[in-house]
Amino acid sequence: MRRVSVLGRGAAVTLSALFALLLAAALPAIAQAPAADPAMKDLSMEQAQRGVNQPGNNAPVWREVRGGDKEAYASIPGREVNVLVQTEGQEWRARRNGFWSIVAGWSLVGLVIILAIAHMLLGTTHLREPETGRKIQRFTNFERWVHWSAAISFVVLATTGLIMLFGKNILLPIIGYTLFSWLAELGKILHNFLGPLFVVTIAVMIVTFVRDNIPKGYDFKWIFSLGGLIGGGHPPSGKFNGGEKIWFWGGALVMGLTVGVSGLVLDFPNFDQTRSTMQLANIVHLIATTLFMLGTMGHIYLGTLGVAGAYDGMRTGVVDETWAKEHHPYWYEDVKSGKVTAEVIDTHAATRQPASGPAD
Amino acid sequence: MARMKFLCDAERCIECNGCVTACKSEHEVPWGVNRRRVVTINDGVIGAEKSISVACMHCSDAPCMAVCPVDCFYKTEQGVVLHDKDLCIGCGYCFYACPFGAPQFPQAGAFSMRGKMDKCTFCAGGPEKDNSVEERTRYGRNRLAEGKLPACAEMCSTKALLAGDADVLSDIYRERVTRRGKGADMWGWATAYGPAPGGPKPAAPTAPAAGGTKS
Numbered sequence: 412m413r414r415v416s417v418l419g420r421g422a423a424v425t426l427s428a429l430f431a432l433l434l435a436a437a438l439p440a441i442a443q444a445p446a447a448d449p450a451m452k453d454l455s456m457e458q459a460q461r462g463v464n465q466p467g468n469n470a471p472v473w474r475e476v477r478g479g480d481k482e483a484y485a486s487i488p489g490r491e492v493n494v495l496v497q498t499e500g501q502e503w504r505a506r507r508n509g510f511w512s513i514v515a516g517w518s519l520v521g522l523v524i525i526l527a528i529a530h531m532l533l534g535t536t537h538l539r540e541p542e543t544g545r546k547i548q549r550f551t552n553f554e555r556w557v558h559w560s561a562a563i564s565f566v567v568l569a570t571t572g573l574i575m576l577f578g579k580n581i582l583l584p585i586i587g588y589t590l591f592s593w594l595a596e597l598g599k600i601l602h603n604f605l606g607p608l609f610v611v612t613i614a615v616m617i618v619t620f621v622r623d624n625i626p627k628g629y630d631f632k633w634i635f636s637l638g639g640l641i642g643g644g645h646p647p648s649g650k651f652n653g654g655e656k657i658w659f660w661g662g663a664l665v666m667g668l669t670v671g672v673s674g675l676v677l678d679f680p681n682f683d684q685t686r687s688t689m690q691l692a693n694i695v696h697l698i699a700t701t702l703f704m705l706g707t708m709g710h711i712y713l714g715t716l717g718v719a720g721a722y723d724g725m726r727t728g729v730v731d732e733t734w735a736k737e738h739h740p741y742w743y744e745d746v747k748s749g750k751v752t753a754e755v756i757d758t759h760a761a762t763r764q765p766a767s768g769p770a771d
Numbered sequence: 772m773a774r775m776k777f778l779c780d781a782e783r784c785i786e787c788n789g790c791v792t793a794c795k796s797e798h799e800v801p802w803g804v805n806r807r808r809v810v811t812i813n814d815g816v817i818g819a820e821k822s823i824s825v826a827c828m829h830c831s832d833a834p835c836m837a838v839c840p841v842d843c844f845y846k847t848e849q850g851v852v853l854h855d856k857d858l859c860i861g862c863g864y865c866f867y868a869c870p871f872g873a874p875q876f877p878q879a880g881a882f883s884m885r886g887k888m889d890k891c892t893f894c895a896g897g898p899e900k901d902n903s904v905e906e907r908t909r910y911g912r913n914r915l916a917e918g919k920l921p922a923c924a925e926m927c928s929t930k931a932l933l934a935g936d937a938d939v940l941s942d943i944y945r946e947r948v949t950r951r952g953k954g955a956d957m958w959g960w961a962t963a964y965g966p967a968p969g970g971p972k973p974a975a976p977t978a979p980a981a982g983g984t985k986s
Binding site for chain 1: 781786788791803805808809810811812813814816817818819821823825834837838839840841842843855857858859860861862863866867868869870871872879880881882883884885951953954956958959962
């Protein structure tokens with residue numbers, strides 16, 4: 412249509428005849444070529460021409476506005492003030508308010524239900540043998556500090572993030588405008604200041620735990636049997652099992668990086684990033700945080716209700732020898748053989764036989 | 772009741788920025804915040820240069836309203852989209868969503884400290900009592916409550932920018948198009964107000980709908 416109006420009717424007819432001849436002779440793909448080569452590529456030149464041919468017809472201008480590939484001019488200072496209309500916002504709105512928030516919300520609810528059912532069916536995994544009373548240090552104070560910093564900031568970030576996304580639909584009708592706005596403002600400030608802290612904690616955590624998370628051959632056995640869920644038995648593992656290693660690489664590293672980068676893009680608008688960058692960052696943040704929250708729910712479940720004794724390791728830093736032997740036998744062997752330095756404390760030492768010396 | 776709309780005639784706008792100045796002065800808008808701006812396309816290209824004055828268009832299905840996490844926006848009986856700065860948390864979502872770049876923030880600070888959002892009110896103030904000191908200092912003058920139309924359009928030297936009852940604007944514009952014989956680019960109307968319900972679509976033999984036909 413554009414080509415016809417520029418060339419005029421006579422030329423168009425001639426061209427059409429030529430075009431038909433070409434079509435008969437050449438492949439359709441080649442025949443397309445003349446059509447894809449407009450006389451005037453520049454829309455501003457096209458508008459100038461259009462203004463002569465059809466005064467008052469500003470179609471090329473509006474097409475240019477929509478396309479947004481050429482800078483317009485605005486005399487007032489500011490970021491993107493020369494953009495007359497940005498159409499990506501509608502898409503962002505549709506995705507954020509529609510598909511992705513629905514997926515995020517229901518997948519979180521769904522996992523809670525799945526975990527509840529799984530817990531009812533499988534229950535807590537208890538130790539098969541009685542505890543020895545001898546405790547092995549599993550995490551140093553520093554490691555626990557790092558993990559708790561990440562854990563607490565994650566929970567606050569997740570809660571405030573969910574308030575931002577779903578509070579309007581769930582909390583607002585219950586607590587009212589004023590209180591909800593106050594809560595959301597507090598949540599926003601917490602989210603925006605804790606976010607960068609979380610990124611730092613995650614980075615420190617990756618450095619702290621990377622050595623024990625290097626994948627080993629036996630991890631795959633663990634993963635393929637879902638930690639003994641399939642086929643019975645408890646596949647052995649090192650200090651961290653296959654699931655924990657997946658959580659380390661997929662959760663802490665990949666999700667941490669994705670959530671961190673997208674979050675920082677949104678958190679620091681002072682770097683003059685455009686709206687479309689922030690829209691993209693917001694959607695990435697939404698998807699990645701949902702996956703992160705799903706993973707965390709599984710992680711928290713297994714670390715508390717799912718496996719008895721696991722939480723003690725993170726709370727006190729020490730685990731019972733039996734727990735170590737049953738859940739992480741390779742690590743236990745390493746500790747016993749002195750390959751890995753870990754303090755062994757006999758909590759019954761005072762009431763029983765003289766304590767056997769520390770493993771190292 | 773009348774549905775309030777803005778209309779900018781690209782054939783008349785001369786990019787004088789009188790509307791921008793009128794708005795700033797009328798509402799004593801702080802530095803860094805511009806509720807209205809003029810954008811010029813094909814600047815300097817003879818025959819192709821067009822200017823449009825743009826601000827909040829007070830959309831029928833307002834994206835800002837849809838994405839606001841605290842639901843601080845509301846619509847008056849006249850279709851004017853206003854917001855409550857007491858509820859606004861300054862998250863910036865309205866700014867991401869708005870096609871017209873209307874929502875403004877006093878800052879763009881680190882840790883997303885933006886301050887309360889500010890935008891064109893169609894000179895209709897805010898939720899506070901009409902023409903109260905609080906309303907004036909926070910949202911600007913409430914000209915609609917005084918029986919006046921927005922200052923930007925009143926100030927427009929070429930009457931390119933029109934503001935008021937949608938039916939009246941359409942009539943004025945239809946007459947202009949008829950006199951010109953061509954051109955019916957009601958810029959932004961399809962985006963802001965959706966497809967016209969079989970109503971005021973001026974006779975347009977050649978031009979496609981302004982701002983695209985998609986909503």
